Amino acid sequence: MPQTLAKETYFYAFSKENQTALKVPSGSQVVVETYDCFQNQIESEDASFNSIDWNQINPATGSIYVEDAQPGDILKVKIDNIELGNKGVLATGPGLGVMGHRIDEFTVKMVPIVDGKAVFNEKLKLPLNPMIGVIGVAPEGEPVSCGTPGAHGGNMDTKSITTGATLYFPVFQEGALFGLGDLHAAMGDGEIGVSGVEIPGKVTVTLEVIKGKSIPFPFVENDEGVAAIVSMETLDEAAKKAVELFVDTLLPHTDLTIAELTMLFSAAGQVQVSQIVDPLITARFLVPKYILDAYQVSLFE
Ligand code: CA
Numbered sequence: 557m558p559q560t561l562a563k564e565t566y567f568y569a570f571s572k573e574n575q576t577a578l579k580v581p582s583g584s585q586v587v588v589e590t591y592d593c594f595q596n597q598i599e600s601e602d603a604s605f606n607s608i609d610w611n612q613i614n615p616a617t618g619s620i621y622v623e624d625a626q627p628g629d630i631l632k633v634k635i636d637n638i639e640l641g642n643k644g645v646l647a648t649g650p651g652l653g654v655m656g657h658r659i660d661e662f663t664v665k666m667v668p669i670v671d672g673k674a675v676f677n678e679k680l681k682l683p684l685n686p687m688i689g690v691i692g693v694a695p696e697g698e699p700v701s702c703g704t705p706g707a708h709g710g711n712m713d714t715k716s717i718t719t720g721a722t723l724y725f726p727v728f729q730e731g732a733l734f735g736l737g738d739l740h741a742a743m744g745d746g747e748i749g750v751s752g753v754e755i756p757g758k759v760t761v762t763l764e765v766i767k768g769k770s771i772p773f774p775f776v777e778n779d780e781g782v783a784a785i786v787s788m789e790t791l792d793e794a795a796k797k798a799v800e801l802f803v804d805t806l807l808p809h810t811d812l813t814i815a816e817l818t819m820l821f822s823a824a825g826q827v828q829v830s831q832i833v834d835p836l837i838t839a840r841f842l843v844p845k846y847i848l849d850a851y852q853v854s855l856f857e
């Protein structure tokens with residue numbers, strides 16, 4: 557039976573100072589309970605901006621200390637399962653997200669999850685795409701708020717971080733100090749209104765240390781391929797950096813010139829938008845599996 561880490565053990569910033577809530581050997585499976593990103597404070601559509609304690613936002617459950625993880629290693633995180641609660645919440649308001657300049661009032665919508673759909677209203681039931689908004693490890697330097705993404709992961713709000721996917725994180729601190737939270741029952745690329753269908757839940761992960769390889773940013777792998785996930789001040793910078801990072805990662809594994817690999821990626825790679833509303837913007841560059849297979853590349857182990 558995997559160990560369970562209760563949601564009451566959480567932090568608001570990824571940090572090397574975070575206490576270890578659970579210490580596990582590499583290869584362990586753990587069930588991680590989570591609050592929603594509002595720490596379950598919103599219980600009805602009457603919630604006002606001022607009724608929410610904005611200091612209690614984006615808790616990540618953790619830290620999980622993974623034995624043998626040392627700076628310069630990779631932490632491999634397989635998402636085995638995401639179990640959602642039965643009630644989600646959407647929110648937006650003035651100054652929030654892409655449309656904040658056109659919205660007068662903080663607005664909340666409760667979104668019940670019924671029969672595998674997110675009920676938006678009587679007319680619209682949205683398909684679920686359960687995903688993890690905040691997931692990562694302690695960063696290299698100063699603590700990073702759970703609201704901000706970066707090289708350590710954090711608030712990447714990336715749709716492909718879902719059941720069946722495998723994440724690879726750079727390890728910056730001994731034990732990696734892993735944590736996650738901010739589940740979404742559904743979210744579109746961009747997360748344009750500043751929230752997905754925010755929901756508490758339970759995530760089952762398998763945590764494994766990979767020695768002898770290091771990466772500068774997180775990557776996510778699924779049946780489709782492998783994507784580099786990069787967060788920067790602007791979407792342009794994030795997208796370009798994700799492409800360049802992948803060029804540098806793959807180039808040594810091929811007999812291609814940089815121009816040839818660029819042409820290949822131009823023909824078959826995908827720049828994708830994760831989110832455009834957090835303190836840094838997150839983009840990803842996906843390289844299809846058949847390209848990695850053709851060069852028999854295993855990037856991380
Ligand atoms: Ca988020």
Ligand code: ZN
Nearest residue numbers: 593689738752
């Ligand atoms: Zn969220």
